[in-house]
Amino acid sequence: MxxxxxxxxxxxxxxxxxxxxxxxxxxxxxxxxxxxxxxxxxxxxxxxxxxxxxxxxxxxxxxxxxxxxxxxxxxxxxxxxxxxxxxxxxxxxxxxxxxxxxxxxxxxxxxxxxxxxxxxxxxxxxxxxxxxxxxxxxxxxxxxxxxxxxxxxxxxxxxxxxxxxxxxxxxxxxxxxxxxxxxxxxxxxxxxxxxxxxxxxxxxxxxxxxxxxxxxxxxxxxxxxxxxxxxxxxxxxxxxxxxxxxxxxxxxxxxxxxxxxxASPSKIRDTSWIRPGKVAWSWLSDHSSPSDFERQKEFVDFAARNNWYAVLVDEGWSAEWVPELVRYARARGVEILLWFHWTRLDTAEEQDTVLPLVKSWGVRGVKLDFMESDTQERYRWYDTVLAKTASLELMVNFHGSTIPHGLARTWPHIMTMEAVRGAENYPLPVNNPVQAFTRNVVGSMDYTPVSLDTGIQRASVAHEVALPVVYESGWQHFADSPEAYERHPEALRFLNQVPTTWDETELVAGHPSRGAVFARRGDDRWFLGAISAGEPRTVSAPLRFLDGGRWLVEVIRDGEGPRGDVVRSSRVLTARDTLSVEVAADGGFAAIACRAWPGRTTCDEPLQHVPSSTLDVSPAGEVDVTKGESFEVTATFHTDRDVRDVRLSAVAPSGWSVSGRTVTRHRLPAGEHLTARWTVHVGQDSPSGYVDVPVVAEFDAPRWSDRVHVERAVRTFVPPPPLAGEPWVSDVPFVAETNGWGPVERDRSVNESAAGDGNPLTIDGVVYEKGLGTHAPSRVEVYLGGQCSRFDALVGLDDETTEPGSVAFRVLADGAVRYDSGLVRPGPGIPVSVDVSGARMLTLEVTDGGDGKNFDHADWADARLTC
The missing domain is CATH 2.70.98.10 (Beta-galactosidase; Chain A, domain 5)
Incomplete structure (x- = not known):
C-alpha cells in the first residue's frame, strides 16, 4: 500500500x-x-x-x-x-x-x-x-x-x-x-x-x-x-x-x-426560528400538574424569573386552557411546548388539523411519545411528521423513540430525542457515566436531568447539577419542581448559566464504568461537568482545553449534608493546571471558566427578562355573537420600560374579518399608552362554539433576542343550531371536551389513546350501543340554549380495564351541580335523570375518585336529552 x-x-x-x-x-x-x-x-x-x-x-x-x-x-x-x-x-x-x-x-x-x-x-x-x-x-x-x-x-x-x-x-x-x-x-x-x-x-x-x-x-x-x-x-x-x-x-x-x-444534509434552509434552550417540566416531580392550568402558570413564572426558554406541558393538558397559558407565557418571554401520544398524529389528516391548530395557539414545539418501533413504516411516519412540523415551524422532541441517526442534521428542528433510560426511570448513579460514552455520542439525549428532591436521590446534588454539561441536549428538560430548585439557590444559579448548545466539546477524563469529565465551550466560557460512580474519591480534570492566559474558574461542589445545596468557590488557573476535587459517593462537580481580569469575581452573565406589560381589551368577558354580526373591540397597551417597533393589531379568526388599522409606534416610552379600535365581522360560515379573537402587541426590547409577543383574546361564542326531540348526546356537537387519556369516544369505550380505537360500551357485562366513553378526569360541554328539559343516562366503569378504577360522575347546568354520583366502583350501571330546564349549557364531568386516574374508564351509556 x-x-x-x-x-x-x-x-x-x-x-x-x-x-x-x-x-x-x-x-x-x-x-x-x-x-x-x-x-x-x-x-x-x-x-x-x-x-x-x-x-x-x-x-x-x-x-x-x-x-x-x-x-x-x-x-x-x-x-x-x-x-x-x-x-x-x-x-x-x-x-x-x-x-x-x-x-x-x-x-x-x-x-x-x-x-x-x-x-x-x-x-x-x-x-x-x-x-x-x-x-x-x-x-x-x-x-x-x-x-x-x-x-x-x-x-x-x-x-x-x-x-x-x-x-x-x-x-x-x-x-x-x-x-x-x-x-x-x-x-x-x-x-x-x-x-x-x-x-x-x-x-x-x-x-x-x-x-x-x-x-x-x-x-x-x-x-x-x-x-x-x-x-x-x-x-x-x-x-x-x-x-x-x-x-x-x-x-x-x-x-x-x-x-x-x-447523514443527509438539512432539508430546512432557514433555521432562524429554531431555538434550543432550558425547559421547565412538571410531569416527573408533580405528576398530575400537566392537567392543572394554575400549576402550569407557576412553572411559567419560574421559567420567566430564571430566563429559561420554555415550559413543557406533558400528558394531561387541555385544549380549553392551553391557548390562554400560551398567552400568559409569551408575555413573560416563555414559550410553551406540548406533549402528544404519536397516535394523535399518525394520519395525514390528523397532522394537517392538529398541528396547525396548536401552531395557531402560539405553541412553539411538540413532544411526540411512544413510537416504540424501528420498522420502515414507523420511520416513514417520522419522515412525514418532521416535514409537517418543519413547514409549520414547530420544533420537535421525540420520546419513546429510536436513537438519533443523524436526523438532527437532516431536520435541524429536532431539539432532542429520548432513547435512554433517563431520570423518569429512576436509574442508579452507576448507570450514568456510560450514557456519555454511548447513547449521547450519537445525538442530543433527553435524559431530563437534575433531580434534586424527586426520584431515588442516590446521586449527590453536585452530580445532578453536573449532568447538563456531561449530557448534551438541545432542549434540557429539567426534572424537578420550582420549589426544589429554589431550595437549592446555588444549584439553580449554575443551571441558569449553563447553555444547551456548544461550540466545542472535549472529553477531559473518564471511563464508562467509573465516571466522566467533560468540558464544553459556549461562546467565550467553558463549562465543566464531572460525575462519578461508586465510592468517594478525588476527581481530577487537567485544564489543557483552556487557551493561554489566566482563567477565573468557579467550582460548584457538594456542600454539607446529604441533600444540601452546592457551594461555590473560585480561583485563578491556567491551562497548565489540574483541577482536583474531592467528591462524595456517587458525586461530582461542575465548574465555569472565563477569562480573568482585574476586579472580575464571577463568570455569571446577567439574566435577561422581558419588560412587564399590560394589554387591556374590551369586551373583557365572554360575548355571544351570531353569524353575520359585527361588534367592536378596543385595546390599550403599555410597558414598564422603553420599547421599540411596537405593533398593535387584532387578528381575524378563519372566515371572519377585521376592519380598522394596525397601530404602530417606533418608540413607546415606559408608561405611555398605545390604543386601538377595530370592528370585527363574524363570518357567515363560522363554526359554532367558542371562537377567540386575538389582540396582539409585538415589540423589540433591549437585550432580548426575540421579538416579544403579548396577546389577549376576546372570547366569543357562536351558538350551534337549537336541539329538538330526544337526541343522543353522542350525536350532537360538543362545545368543548377534555379527557384524561385520548379523546372522548362516541358510542365506544375510550380504550387506548388513539381516536376511534374504543370497544363497545360495556358496564357490568351489559353492552350499550349509544353513549360516551371517557377517561377521568374528563369534561364534555353541550349547548342546550334553553331548549331542553331533561338529561338521562346510565353511568359506570367500563369492563375493558383489567384492574378496578374509581370515579365520580357529575352533571352541571350553567355551572351549577345538578347531580353528583359520589364514589363509583365497578358494578351495574347507575341511572341518572336530571332536570335541565332553561339551561344554556350542559356539562358532564368525571373525576378520578381521589386515588389517581389509572383504570378510570368511565361510560355515559344511553346518554340522551329531551328537548
Missing part, C-alpha cells in the same frame, strides 16, 4: 485516492483488497472466494472485522461476487448545526466505491467512507429491490470489554458491562461500545429514515460476532443506511460527529 502523507490542511488520504480514474471492467486487473485511509484509521475491503469482508485498523492495530453483503428476493449479494470497477474520491462535509456538541463542522472523508456483480450479473455497489473518527459503509442497488436481510456483521475479540444495551424499540434498558464474547445470546441496540486494547469502537448506524428499516445487533453466543438484523422481515429500498463504527480513543469516540457527518 502506498505510504501516507499529511496535507497542509491536516487531511491524510491514501495516495492515488484522489485520482477518481475509472478503468473499464474489461481492462481491470484482478484485485483482492482495497484500502481506504484517513489520519490513522484504515479500512481494508477484501474479496475472497466471492465473499466480502472488512478489516478496520487504527495506527496499524486491528480493531474489528466483519462480513459484508446483502440478500434480496432476486439475488444473493453476499457470495459469488466479483469486482468490476472501483472509484475513489474525498468527501468534505461542511455544515452548521442548531444543536449538538460542536456548532460548526468540517469533516474530510476518504471514499471507496466498489462495483460488484453476482449471479446473473446482479449489481451492488459497496460504498466505504473513512474519517479520522471511524469507518462506515453502505450498499447501493441500481433500482429498488425487496431486501430480505444483510450479511453485515462485526467481529470483535472475545475478551474485549463491552457496554451493551439489551434491545427494545424504545432503547430504555439498563446497559450491561460484559465482554464481546461473554454477552448473552440475543439482540442488542445501537450504539454498542467495545474496548479493544488501546482503542474503542462504537457501533451504530446513520442516515436511517423511511427509505429503510432500523436495525439491531444479534450476538452469537460464545463468539465476538454481532450480526446486523433488520426490524422488518423485508424492506423495499435501493440503498441501505450507513453501518457505522466510530473508532479511536475515548476522546475521539465521545467527541465524534461521524453519525451527523454521514
Amino acid at each position: 502506498p505510504s501516507l502523507s499529511r496535507l497542509a490542511a491536516g487531511v491524510t488520504v491514501a495516495a492515488l485516492a484522489l485520482a477518481g480514474t475509472t478503468v473499464p471492467a474489461t481492462a481491470a486487473p484482478r484485485q483482492d483488497t482495497w484500502t481506504v485511509s484517513q489520519r490513522g484509521i484504515s479500512a481494508e475491503v477484501g474479496l475472497t472466494d466471492g465473499a466480502l469482508h472488512l478489516d478496520v485498523e487504527r495506527h496499524g492495530r486491528t480493531v474489528l472485522s466483519g462480513a459484508l453483503g446483502l440478500h434480496t428476493t432476486g439475488a444473493d449479494l453476499s457470495s459469488g461476487l466479483r469486482a468490476v470497477d472501483d472509484d475513489r474520491r474525498t468527501v468534505v462535509e461542511r455544515y452548521e448545526t442548531t444543536t449538538g456538541k460542536q456548532r460548526h463542522r468540517a469533516t474530510p472523508m476518504s471514499e471507496l466505491r466498489l462495483e460488484l456483480r453476482g449471479a446473473d450479473d446482479a449489481r451492488m455497489d459497496l460504498v466505504v467512507r473513512v474519517a479520522a473518527d471511524g469507518v462506515a459503509y453502505r450498499y447501493e442497488l441500481p433500482e429498488a429491490a425487496t431486501i430480505t436481510g444483510e450479511a453485515s456483521a462485526y467481529t470483535l475479540p472475545e475478551d474485549a470489554p463491552a457496554w451493551l444495551l439489551p434491545y427494545n424499540a424504545w432503547y430504555e434498558q439498563n446497559r450491561v458491562a460484559t465482554t464481546a464474547g461473554g454477552a448473552e445470546a440475543g439482540d442488542f441496540g445501537h450504539p454498542s461500545l467495545f474496548e479493544v486494547g488501546e482503542d474503542f469502537a462504537l457501533l451504530t448506524e446513520s442516515d436511517v429514515d423511511g427509505r429503510y428499516s432500523g436495525s439491531r445487533l444479534r450476538h452469537t453466543e460464545g463468539t465476538g460476532e454481532y450480526h446486523v438484523v433488520l426490524a422488518d422481515e423485508t424492506v423495499t429500498a435501493d440503498r441501505t443506511p450507513w453501518r457505522t463504527a466510530i473508532v479511536g480513543d475515548l476522546a475521539t469516540v465521545t467527541e465524534s460527529t461521524l453519525v451527523d457527518d454521514l
Whole structure:
C-alpha cells in the first residue's frame, strides 16, 4: 500500500485516492483488497472466494472485522461476487448545526466505491467512507429491490470489554458491562461500545429514515460476532443506511460527529426560528400538574424569573386552557411546548388539523411519545411528521423513540430525542457515566436531568447539577419542581448559566464504568461537568482545553449534608493546571471558566427578562355573537420600560374579518399608552362554539433576542343550531371536551389513546350501543340554549380495564351541580335523570375518585336529552 502523507490542511488520504480514474471492467486487473485511509484509521475491503469482508485498523492495530453483503428476493449479494470497477474520491462535509456538541463542522472523508456483480450479473455497489473518527459503509442497488436481510456483521475479540444495551424499540434498558464474547445470546441496540486494547469502537448506524428499516445487533453466543438484523422481515429500498463504527480513543469516540457527518444534509434552509434552550417540566416531580392550568402558570413564572426558554406541558393538558397559558407565557418571554401520544398524529389528516391548530395557539414545539418501533413504516411516519412540523415551524422532541441517526442534521428542528433510560426511570448513579460514552455520542439525549428532591436521590446534588454539561441536549428538560430548585439557590444559579448548545466539546477524563469529565465551550466560557460512580474519591480534570492566559474558574461542589445545596468557590488557573476535587459517593462537580481580569469575581452573565406589560381589551368577558354580526373591540397597551417597533393589531379568526388599522409606534416610552379600535365581522360560515379573537402587541426590547409577543383574546361564542326531540348526546356537537387519556369516544369505550380505537360500551357485562366513553378526569360541554328539559343516562366503569378504577360522575347546568354520583366502583350501571330546564349549557364531568386516574374508564351509556 502506498505510504501516507499529511496535507497542509491536516487531511491524510491514501495516495492515488484522489485520482477518481475509472478503468473499464474489461481492462481491470484482478484485485483482492482495497484500502481506504484517513489520519490513522484504515479500512481494508477484501474479496475472497466471492465473499466480502472488512478489516478496520487504527495506527496499524486491528480493531474489528466483519462480513459484508446483502440478500434480496432476486439475488444473493453476499457470495459469488466479483469486482468490476472501483472509484475513489474525498468527501468534505461542511455544515452548521442548531444543536449538538460542536456548532460548526468540517469533516474530510476518504471514499471507496466498489462495483460488484453476482449471479446473473446482479449489481451492488459497496460504498466505504473513512474519517479520522471511524469507518462506515453502505450498499447501493441500481433500482429498488425487496431486501430480505444483510450479511453485515462485526467481529470483535472475545475478551474485549463491552457496554451493551439489551434491545427494545424504545432503547430504555439498563446497559450491561460484559465482554464481546461473554454477552448473552440475543439482540442488542445501537450504539454498542467495545474496548479493544488501546482503542474503542462504537457501533451504530446513520442516515436511517423511511427509505429503510432500523436495525439491531444479534450476538452469537460464545463468539465476538454481532450480526446486523433488520426490524422488518423485508424492506423495499435501493440503498441501505450507513453501518457505522466510530473508532479511536475515548476522546475521539465521545467527541465524534461521524453519525451527523454521514447523514443527509438539512432539508430546512432557514433555521432562524429554531431555538434550543432550558425547559421547565412538571410531569416527573408533580405528576398530575400537566392537567392543572394554575400549576402550569407557576412553572411559567419560574421559567420567566430564571430566563429559561420554555415550559413543557406533558400528558394531561387541555385544549380549553392551553391557548390562554400560551398567552400568559409569551408575555413573560416563555414559550410553551406540548406533549402528544404519536397516535394523535399518525394520519395525514390528523397532522394537517392538529398541528396547525396548536401552531395557531402560539405553541412553539411538540413532544411526540411512544413510537416504540424501528420498522420502515414507523420511520416513514417520522419522515412525514418532521416535514409537517418543519413547514409549520414547530420544533420537535421525540420520546419513546429510536436513537438519533443523524436526523438532527437532516431536520435541524429536532431539539432532542429520548432513547435512554433517563431520570423518569429512576436509574442508579452507576448507570450514568456510560450514557456519555454511548447513547449521547450519537445525538442530543433527553435524559431530563437534575433531580434534586424527586426520584431515588442516590446521586449527590453536585452530580445532578453536573449532568447538563456531561449530557448534551438541545432542549434540557429539567426534572424537578420550582420549589426544589429554589431550595437549592446555588444549584439553580449554575443551571441558569449553563447553555444547551456548544461550540466545542472535549472529553477531559473518564471511563464508562467509573465516571466522566467533560468540558464544553459556549461562546467565550467553558463549562465543566464531572460525575462519578461508586465510592468517594478525588476527581481530577487537567485544564489543557483552556487557551493561554489566566482563567477565573468557579467550582460548584457538594456542600454539607446529604441533600444540601452546592457551594461555590473560585480561583485563578491556567491551562497548565489540574483541577482536583474531592467528591462524595456517587458525586461530582461542575465548574465555569472565563477569562480573568482585574476586579472580575464571577463568570455569571446577567439574566435577561422581558419588560412587564399590560394589554387591556374590551369586551373583557365572554360575548355571544351570531353569524353575520359585527361588534367592536378596543385595546390599550403599555410597558414598564422603553420599547421599540411596537405593533398593535387584532387578528381575524378563519372566515371572519377585521376592519380598522394596525397601530404602530417606533418608540413607546415606559408608561405611555398605545390604543386601538377595530370592528370585527363574524363570518357567515363560522363554526359554532367558542371562537377567540386575538389582540396582539409585538415589540423589540433591549437585550432580548426575540421579538416579544403579548396577546389577549376576546372570547366569543357562536351558538350551534337549537336541539329538538330526544337526541343522543353522542350525536350532537360538543362545545368543548377534555379527557384524561385520548379523546372522548362516541358510542365506544375510550380504550387506548388513539381516536376511534374504543370497544363497545360495556358496564357490568351489559353492552350499550349509544353513549360516551371517557377517561377521568374528563369534561364534555353541550349547548342546550334553553331548549331542553331533561338529561338521562346510565353511568359506570367500563369492563375493558383489567384492574378496578374509581370515579365520580357529575352533571352541571350553567355551572351549577345538578347531580353528583359520589364514589363509583365497578358494578351495574347507575341511572341518572336530571332536570335541565332553561339551561344554556350542559356539562358532564368525571373525576378520578381521589386515588389517581389509572383504570378510570368511565361510560355515559344511553346518554340522551329531551328537548
